[in-house]
Amino acid sequence: MQVIRESPALDEVSTKPASESAALTGQAPDVESEVSQPGLKIRTIIADDELLCREMLRRLLANEKDIEIISLPTNGREALEAINRLGPDLVFLDVQMPELNGFEVVTQIHCARMPAVIFVTANEEFAVQAFDVHAVDYVVKPCRPDRLQIALQRARDQLLRHQSHEVHQKLNTLLQDFLTKLRQLCP
DSSP, X not given: OEEOOOXXXXXXXXXXXXXXXXXXXXXXXXXXXXXXXXXOOEEEEEEOSOHHHHHHHHHHHTTOTTEEEEEEXXXXXXXXXXXXXXXXXXXXXXXXXXXXXXXXXXXXXXXXXXXXXXXXXXXXXXXHHHHXXXXXXXXXXXXXXXXXXXXXXXXXXXXXXXXXXXXXXXXXXXXXXXXXXXXXXXX
16 A cells, blocks of 8 residues: 655555556656645545556546545555545545455544545446445546546545535534523623
8 A cells, every 4th residue: 555645644665566557657756746736635545456547547547636646556455544544535536456345445444534435337237336335426437538537526625515514513502602602601
């Protein structure tokens, strides 16, 4: 699994050479440039056992200013560990991987907040099962850029809805606390 350094707080060391993904581009890996865009970022994990598929998704997502790739697990166990440890906003998850399949990964996620999941696989037969576990979308390999954009927009919409709901809950809590204190001051 390659964990990408996004900040000093993430002091993980890659267990795969960073040059693995750079091998396809012929360039040295430039992790810092992927995360240098200002503004809100969607912290993203790409979990796939096939190097070419991980690299293809990474390249397609490279132009998305709001996407920050934080880890590239190569099997189901690594994916589960990365998701539970890093708490991403979005996960591109292959269905058929060694050790744990994508559906097994989803059922074992124990984050404070469930990430948006987009299943990515070569088999259309898993589509119904993907939506049964509340996936945001399901993309068939090889992933077409236009289809990826649709999946990304669905993920962004879901994340925005969850974020708005969380803000609403926090404001409600603050208002209730304020009213309680006001009642205590002015009986």
